[in-house]
Amino acid sequence: MNFEREHEETREQRAMERTQERVEFQDAAIESAIENFRRSVRAWSEAELSHARAVQTAIRHRSWRLAMGWALGCALVMGGASGVLLERRHQAEQARIKTLQDAEHRRQVAAQRVKDADEELAKVNSDVARDVPSAMEPLAQLMGEDESQ
Amino acid sequence: MAAGTMLDTVSMAAADEHAAQEFSTVVEAHRPQIFRFLLASTRDPDLAETLTQDCFLKAHRNWASFRGESSAMTWLMRIAINLQKDHWRNRRMQFWRQTRTNAVDVDEASDWLPSGESSAEQRLLAKERVAQVWRAVKGLSERQRTVFLLRHVEELELGEIARVTGLSEGTVKAHLSRALARVRTELGGKR
Numbered sequence: 001m002n003f004e005r006e007h008e009e010t011r012e013q014r015a016m017e018r019t020q021e022r023v024e025f026q027d028a029a030i031e032s033a034i035e036n037f038r039r040s041v042r043a044w045s046e047a048e049l050s051h052a053r054a055v056q057t058a059i060r061h062r063s064w065r066l067a068m069g070w071a072l073g074c075a076l077v078m079g080g081a082s083g084v085l086l087e088r089r090h091q092a093e094q095a096r097i098k099t100l101q102d103a104e105h106r107r108q109v110a111a112q113r114v115k116d117a118d119e120e121l122a123k124v125n126s127d128v129a130r131d132v133p134s135a136m137e138p139l140a141q142l143m144g145e146d147e148s149q
Numbered sequence: 150m151a152a153g154t155m156l157d158t159v160s161m162a163a164a165d166e167h168a169a170q171e172f173s174t175v176v177e178a179h180r181p182q183i184f185r186f187l188l189a190s191t192r193d194p195d196l197a198e199t200l201t202q203d204c205f206l207k208a209h210r211n212w213a214s215f216r217g218e219s220s221a222m223t224w225l226m227r228i229a230i231n232l233q234k235d236h237w238r239n240r241r242m243q244f245w246r247q248t249r250t251n252a253v254d255v256d257e258a259s260d261w262l263p264s265g266e267s268s269a270e271q272r273l274l275a276k277e278r279v280a281q282v283w284r285a286v287k288g289l290s291e292r293q294r295t296v297f298l299l300r301h302v303e304e305l306e307l308g309e310i311a312r313v314t315g316l317s318e319g320t321v322k323a324h325l326s327r328a329l330a331r332v333r334t335e336l337g338g339k340r
Contacts, residue, residue, distance in 0.1 A: 017307060030329075033278040033336055034301050037286075040262045040279045041302050045185035048194045 172212050175221050176205055182222065182303060183229050189286075189298045190233055192253045200236065204229045219312055226303075226313045230295060237291065278336065285335035289328050296321055297328035 183204055187197040207228050208215075215224055262276050286294055295314060299305045307325075311318045 014306065029278075030333055030336055032275075033282050034332070036262060036275050036279045037282040038302050038304075041185060041189045043262065045181065045188050048188060048197075049181060049184060 168212060172209060175208075175225075179222055179225050180205070183225055186226065186298060186303055187229055187233060189302050190294060192283075192287075194253070196236070200229065200232050203232050207232070223309060223312050226299075227315070230314065234291070281335045282332055285328075285332040288335075289331060292316075293324045293328040293331075296324040297332075300325055 180201065184197055184201045187200045187204075188194060191197050191200070204225060208225055215221070260276070262272070262279055286297060289297060292314070296310055296316075299310045299313060300307075305313065307318050307321050310316075310321045314321065316324075
């Protein structure tokens with residue numbers, strides 16, 4: 001009995017709501033447009049649900065593309081970073097070799113200078129020795145003369 | 150004692166299986182409606198599918214706490230609305246991310262009109278009318294759109310809409326009235 005009364009009340013309430021809405025709609029055109037809109041949404045939703053497998057495949061393809069994109073991006077970043085690191089290492093190695101070469105060059109120049117100075121000194125010694133007569137030369141001449149007599 | 154423990158385990162397993170079956174029935178019964186509401190709200194089939202799955206995942210996690218005070222549909226719809234709200238909030242927060250969405254254009258959405266019109270001209274007119282309603286719905290606030298779709302697509306009663314959205318019936322009526330006014334303006338060619 002209670003159930004029947006509740007049911008009746010609900011039906012009345014729904015009827016009242018519908019009447020109120022009809023007043024709000026004012027004309028059939030809006031009601032018809034909303035009805036078409038409802039049918040359109042339902043048809044679209046049913047179509048999408050029946051094509052769920054295709055949608056899932058598309059999502060999988062998209063996920064695959066996304067993963068590929070990420071992998072390629074990571075590879076590019078890694079490549080770029082390692083390139084920069086290699087370049088820096090190469091530059092450091094070049095700088096080290098240049099420093100060593102400069103040091104070697106300086107050492108060679110210094111050695112050459114020492115050698116040149118030694119040679120110059122030896123030459124001077126030799127020239128001095130040639131120009132100045134020997135202190136024993138007159139005596140040696142005298143001794144030579146005595147032997148001839 | 151051991152036999153008692155074993156009986157407990159068996160009865161628990163049976164209860165779990167029963168709950169799983171019950172939940173499976175609920176999913177089967179309400180998934181189309183939840184998906185349809187989310188599709189109409191977002192106009193994005195991929196997003197609607199994702200949010201529907203999230204909705205049932207959340208419902209599954211909380212299935213034990215569902216006491217049946219409201220209908221399963223009301224409970225699920227409330228979860229769906231909250232997920233949708235969270236989604237848009239997160240998108241607004243992550244404004245630095247790409248702002249492009251996969252939402253279908255309103256004209257494309259209005260292509261889905263079942264062939265009920267007698268002539269091609271009437272069909273074209275009906276399609277144009279549906280596109281106008283879509284445009285009006287697009288221009289509504291999030292709350293107005295939710296109320297409008299629950300009323301005119303899901304055909305829920307005002308009391309049910311109030312329970313689903315957590316609003317009072319008066320507020321629901323006010324939102325619905327504003328939404329209808331917007332639709333009327335759109336259909337009336339922006340007089």
